[in-house]
Amino acid sequence: MVHDATGVKIARSFRRVLALCALVVAAAIAVADVGDARAATGTRGGIDVVQVEGYFDAPNESLVRDSIADSNARNATLLVLQLKSNGAINAGVQRIVRAIDRSRVPVAVWVGPSGAHAKGATTVLLQAAHLAFVSPGSSAGAGQPLQLDDPGASTRAGVARQLATLAEQRGRDPQGARRLAGHELGATEARRVGAIDAVRPTLGELIVGLDGTKVTTAAGTVTLSTAKVIGTGRDRRRQPNQEVRFHRLGLGGQILHRLISPPIAYFLFVAGLALIVFEFYTAGIGLAGLVGALCVVGAFVGFSHLPVHWWAIALLLLATFGFSVDVQVGATGVWTVIGTAALIAGSWFLYGGSSALRPQWWVLLLVIVGMVLFMVGGMTAMIRSRFSTPTVGREGMVGEIGTAEVPVDPDGVVMIRGARWRARTNRATPVEAGQPVRVVAVEGLVLEVEPPEGGARDYRDRARRKRSD
Numbered sequence: 001m002v003h004d005a006t007g008v009k010i011a012r013s014f015r016r017v018l019a020l021c022a023l024v025v026a027a028a029i030a031v032a033d034v035g036d037a038r039a040a041t042g043t044r045g046g047i048d049v050v051q052v053e054g055y056f057d058a059p060n061e062s063l064v065r066d067s068i069a070d071s072n073a074r075n076a077t078l079l080v081l082q083l084k085s086n087g088a089i090n091a092g093v094q095r096i097v098r099a100i101d102r103s104r105v106p107v108a109v110w111v112g113p114s115g116a117h118a119k120g121a122t123t124v125l126l127q128a129a130h131l132a133f134v135s136p137g138s139s140a141g142a143g144q145p146l147q148l149d150d151p152g153a154s155t156r157a158g159v160a161r162q163l164a165t166l167a168e169q170r171g172r173d174p175q176g177a178r179r180l181a182g183h184e185l186g187a188t189e190a191r192r193v194g195a196i197d198a199v200r201p202t203l204g205e206l207i208v209g210l211d212g213t214k215v216t217t218a219a220g221t222v223t224l225s226t227a228k229v230i231g232t233g234r235d236r237r238r239q240p241n242q243e244v245r246f247h248r249l250g251l252g253g254q255i256l257h258r259l260i261s262p263p264i265a266y267f268l269f270v271a272g273l274a275l276i277v278f279e280f281y282t283a284g285i286g287l288a289g290l291v292g293a294l295c296v297v298g299a300f301v302g303f304s305h306l307p308v309h310w311w312a313i314a315l316l317l318l319a320t321f322g323f324s325v326d327v328q329v330g331a332t333g334v335w336t337v338i339g340t341a342a343l344i345a346g347s348w349f350l351y352g353g354s355s356a357l358r359p360q361w362w363v364l365l366l367v368i369v370g371m372v373l374f375m376v377g378g379m380t381a382m383i384r385s386r387f388s389t390p391t392v393g394r395e396g397m398v399g400e401i402g403t404a405e406v407p408v409d410p411d412g413v414v415m416i417r418g419a420r421w422r423a424r425t426n427r428a429t430p431v432e433a434g435q436p437v438r439v440v441a442v443e444g445l446v447l448e449v450e451p452p453e454g455g456a457r458d459y460r461d462r463a464r465r466k467r468s469d
Contacts, residue, residue: 045076045105046243047207047226052081055148056088056122057260058305059253064096064125067247071105077242078210078226081109081129082203087120087148087356089260090305097128097166104219106130110206111138111187121146123180124159127166130215132196133206134187140195141180148354149307156182167195208238256301262351263359265302269313270347270367272296273320274374281327281379307353315346323375332376339375343368400439401452404431414449423447 050067052060064081071079100107109126111118112135118126123143126132134140143159145151160181167177173194179185180195187199200206211227228241249257258264275292282288303313322339326332347364351357359367402416404423409430414423414437422445423437429450431437441448 045071045074046245047078047080047240048076049080049082049203049244049246051246051248052122053084053248054086054257055260056085056091056093056120056125057257058091059249059257059260060085061091061093061096063247063249063253065099068096068099068103068105068107072103076105078207078224079103079105079107080203080206081107081125083109083111083118083122083125084113084116085119085122086117087354088122088146089149089357090147091121093121093124093146096125100125100128100130102218104217106215106217106222106224108133108206108210110200110203111135111140112200112203114138114201117184119143119184120148124162124166126196127163127170127172127177127180130170130217131210131213132170132172133198133200134190134196136187136199136201139184139186140190141182141184143181145354148357149305149352151354172197204240207240207244211238211241259298259302260305261302262306262357263363265299265306266347266350266359267363267367268295268302269299270316270343270371272299273316274371277320277324277327277375278379280324306357307351309349309352312346312350315342316350319343319346319371323371323379327375327379336376340368340372343371397439397442397447402437402439402449404433404435404437404449407431407433408437408449414447416447421445421447423449425449 048067048071050064052064054060068079107129108131109118109129110133111126112133114135114137116135116138118134118138118140120143123141124146126140143163144154144156146154146159160178163177163180164174168174176190176193176195179193180190185193185195187196190196191199198209200209208227210224213224215222215224226240226242227238229236229238231237259268272292272295275288275295279286279289279292319339319342322335322342325335326339347368348358397416400416402414402421405413405415405420407430408414408423408425410427411422411424412431413420415421416439424446425431425437425448431449431451436452437449438452439447439449
């Protein structure tokens with residue numbers, strides 16, 4: 001029995017030792033697998049995709065620069081810039097080129113999806129990238145002008161030299177890259193002349209197709225590991241072997257990016273002025289005035305990044321003033337003609353720089369016609385309905401008691417019988433907002449009022465005697 005108990009204890013101890021050894025071996029295998037995986041994928045830092053759409057402006061510049069810095073800090077495997085841009089506005093593209101040169105992470109540019117363009121300074125980004133691709137149906141070029149807001153700052157010859165230099169550094173044909181300075185090349189043609197590395201229809205195919213590609217970066221030659229094979233037989237396919245992270249402008253960047261758009265800034269400015277005039281004639285500060293003020297502020301934020309002609313802005317202000325004069329009169333006159341002419345001229349010549357910044361003709365037509373109809377038709381009808389006086393029984397208003405909606409000093413608005421009226425009082429007896437008033441006379445569309453007590457009665461009496469004589 002003693003020998004049996006001893007044997008059991010020995011067996012248990014032996015099993016424990018075997019279990020411990022198994023754990024050690026399993027841990028060693030796991031560590032080796034992790035090491036092999038890191039060696040095969042460049043530490044599997046993930047693949048970053050930065051989506052750049054619309055004009056390449058200050059928000060998009062910050063997005064790209066921050067993304068390159070972040071990818072290098074996290075030791076990402078690959079950074080892909082997905083471009084869809086018709087040019088650059090007030091952006092430092094050369095800073096992006098230097099950031100790519102210093103990047104240890106390979107940077108690829110893909111112009112896509114189908115129908116996308118890379119024009120102006122974004123053509124430089126295409127050539128500055130370690131790898132350059134265009135999707136079918138998309139195009140690259142022309143690179144001149146680099147900046148739409150300052151087309152004279154670059155020449156076609158200078159742009160061609162820069163594109164050729166960048167292409168040669170990346171192993172592409174410099175002569176083919178030169179053509180992008182003055183011509184728009186489709187994907188097939190750009191590949192034929194050697195201006196890009198390949199044509200890739202989708203972002204996914206681009207990523208998995210780069211598996212095993214050798215790229216020279218600031219860190220030296222890097223072999224990309226971006227794909228793995230899954231499935232068997234006909235289901236066999238490749239897919240990214242690590243996380244693909246997408247980056248685009250945040251909410252604040254998107255708002256600023258939209259405001260920098262020339263047609264949006266123009267529309268906001270004109271619409272904001274119209275809403276402010278509307279609020280002025282409603283004799284109060286409400287939602288329309290607040291929205292109008294926000295529109296004007298947003299427009300000036302966009303104007304600060306755009307090549308605006310300030311004299312054209314003055315013409316738009318003159319147009320609003322001209323319309324307002326005839327709205328006050330209640331009829332269409334010479335000021336409406338002046339306002340319309342100023343509106344057309346200010347809209348057409350609002351932006352300098354490249355003609356590509358001018359809003360499309362249908363946008364200009366829509367805004368101009370809408371402004372004229374709003375001021376001449378809508379505002380005039382609103383003023384007439386809001387402040388009109390019945391032709392019969394107007395003298396019956398004399399003696400009515402009401403309330404001042406706004407200070408009447410000497411002009412303002414009062415509430416009589418539940419309706420608002422434009423009013424006037426003697427300068428010697430101003431009426432504060434909220435105080436009671438009494439109607440002493442009616443002249444056209446304007447009520448003459450005074451405080452119920454302490455009014456300048458002698459002034460009113462003289463006025464009535466003068467009318468009687």
